[in-house]
Amino acid sequence: MAQGQLGIAHIGWVASCHLVRRVDELCRRGVRNVVFTDNVPPHFDPSAHDFTVLDLPKDLFSAPLRLVRWIEDRLKALGIDLVHAHSTHFPASLGFFIRTVPAICSPWDFVHSKDPFSPLFHRAILDQLPCGTLLDGVSFSSKPYMDDVVAKGLPAERAFWHSWGVDLAIFSPGRHAERAARLRERLGIGPDEILFLSPRTPSLPANVDIAMQAVAEFGRTRPARLVVTGHHITRESLYYERLAARPDIARTTVFMDTVRNDEDIATLYEASDIVLSLHSNDFNPATVLEAFAMERPVVTHDLRTVSFWAEHGVTGWHVPPRDVQATVAALESIARAGRETWRAMGRAGRRRVVELADFQKTMDRLPGHYRQVIRLAASSPRPPLTSYDKGLLHDICNVPDQAAAFYRQAAEAGEQRPLLAELLEEKTAMARPDKGLEYFAAKRSQAVVREMVAADGSQWPRLAKRLPLPLSLFRHDFIVAFWPLLERGDFGAVLDLTVCLADHYRTDTLEWIGETAFLFGRRFGQWERCARLLAATRDGGVSLAALACETAERLGPDHDLTPVLAARALAWSGEGGVASHPNLAALRAEVAKRARGLARP
Incomplete structure (x- = not known):
């Protein structure tokens, strides 16, 4: 270990507010820090931070062993004592294969590991945590998950609980009251309206569409509004375009742009009455901790990692996943409970965060834990990379x-x-010519959807009752099972099946059709079949319009379907009127321009 000042290299996404906040605080505590990343987003200003950012060389991404050596050379030159891999995804997972300095990892996003379609290396990494040979230490943000991994064999001295935590000085009730009042006024939300806040990044598992429908129904009898925002506004939020245009939802839902500044985020919580965090596969409920810090009760799903924080009837309410009516019933119960109950629940949440999720207390412990990992690594170093490890490295890359x-x-x-x-x-x-399409359709898709594809359409509603809760980011484990229908050109059946799935899960067909074209086009190169599917689709929005343009561009100007897709894109890019995405107007204009360029003279 270097004498005096501790030197830590972090590998991960500088787009992550949690990584940046932690590294900033380590800098303030006298730790030298460097961050290796594969992408520096436009909103990140290096001059605002005291740590160095190094871009990983993209020309080495296809040569993973050379990429690891490149990192190791820089670690040596910089006098780094330890590597901290922030997540189990690329590029953070490169830290697992570094052997010149000790390594610790923070596993935090488990959506991929629970997705049957997602690459298996996500599961393989997590399955190796208990053996203790992949890493010298593991930094868990979830106490229940840490307990599970230790019970499976990870030595307790190598396991550390580091809650993401909340800065309690910023997330302090009352501190932002004036700004919150102005925000409500600017959004046109009256003092008697119940403001429900959905602050979770609007990915498909976040179930923002359920929140939109539930608040709209609740709002028929009580004054209520829903504010939807997030640290990142995803492309999937475009699928809410038609839902957002429904008169009752347009009246009750307000869509905001990305919110990244902690002061602005805290102001949103201050302005709200109740926080909805309905993620169906949540591992690290940062929004729950932030809500509690601001003394706001929450509505969540009863997931073990979430219920560790959010206790039903004490700090909020639990609702079943993707159940609009149950969520409406919970909102009615909340309204009947009254504001005094909300305040009492909020105070209980604040006490839990102060006790277990104070960011400063976490940071007080972290440098000492780094030194403990360094000592453990010196006494019991990890073994050299085996063929399996090298396979995993190339897999991740x-x-x-x-x-x-x-x-x-x-x-x-x-x-x-x-x-x-x-x-x-x-x-x-x-590695096969079909890029694994037959394999994924037969072995890595949802079994019930495979049954539906093989059955007569009249059997679909009965079979749909056996469908599991979607846990994947993009529904691709469901959609890849459509392949037999697409292969034989039965595009009408595909569209009918998307209607059945949309009805069952209370979603818009846009997300099912859009992700079908996205998956089979971009992932498997089946652009001809995607073109015929989109040509058979009558109603759409800007999300499908963009996919129609991309498909036509892939087919080329001389293909018979190119003018058909261009016409579809022009029509779809002009539909709708509610900005469910901050760049919706610009996206419409861009797609319309592309479509006009594709149309034949």
Whole structure:
């Protein structure tokens, strides 16, 4: 270990407010920090921070072993004592394969590991945490998950609970009262209206569409508004365009742009009465902690990692996932409970955050824990990279053919490692000309959807009752099962099936059709079939218009379907009128321009 000042290299996304906030605080505490990343977003200003940002060389992404050596060379030159990998995703996961300095990881996003369609390396990484050979230490933001991994074998001295935490000086009730009052006035929300806040990034698992429908129904009998925002506004929020145009939802829902500044975020909580955080696959409920810090009760799903913080009837309410009527009933119960109950629940939430999620207390412990990991690594270093490890590295870096070769070597050498046979099967399939389409459709899709595809349409409503709760980011585990219908050109059946799924889950068909074109086009190169599906689709929005343009551009100007898709894109880009996405108007104009360029003279 370097004498005196501790040197830490972080690998991850500088777009993550949690990473940046933590590194900023370490700098204030005298720790030297450098952040390795694959992308610096436009909103990030390096001059506003005291740490160094190094871009990973993209020309080495296809040569992962050389990329790891490049990082190790810079760690040596900078005198770094430890690497902190912030997540199990690329590029943070590169830290697992560095052997010249100790490494600790913060696993935090588990959506991919629970998605049957998602690459298996996400599960393989998590399955290796208990053995303690992948990393020298693990920094858990979830106490229940840490307890599970320790129970499975991770030595307790290598496990550390570091809640993401909340800056209680900024997230302080009453501090932002004047700004909050002005915000409500600017948004046209009266003092007697109940303001529900949905601050979670509006991905599909965040279930913002359920919140929109529930508040609209609740608002028929009581004055209420829903404010939707997030640290990042995703492309999937475009799928809410038609839903947002419904008169009752347009009347009750306000869409805001991204909010990244903590003062602005705290002001939103101050302005709100109740916080809705309806994510169906939540692992790190930062929005719940922020709401509690501002003494606001929450409505959540009863997930173990969330219920550790949010207790039904004490700090808020639990509702079943993707159930509009149950959510409406909960909102009615909340209204009947009254503001005194809300305030009491909010105070109970604040006490829990002060006790267990004070950001400054977390940061008080972190440097000492870094030093503990360094000492543990010195006494029990990780083994050299095996063929399996090299396969995992190439897998994470999206080099499937070389990943398969290393997995094959590991199997031949008799390595007993998590999911080795399954990883080899997956990578072998992905190296085939169809990019693994047949494999994913047959083995990595939702079984009930496969049954629906094979059955007569009259059986679909009955089979739909057995469908599981969607846990994936994009529904691709459901959609890839459509392949037999697409392969035989039964596009009408595909559209009918999207209607059935949309009815079952109370979603718009836009997300199912859009993600079908997105998956089979971009992932599997089936642009001709995507074109015929979109040509058979009558109603759309700017999300489908953009996909129609992209598909036509892939097919080329001489294809018979190009003018059809251009006409669809022109029509769809002019539909709707509610800005469910901050760039909706600009996107419409851009798509219309592309469509006009594609149209034949």
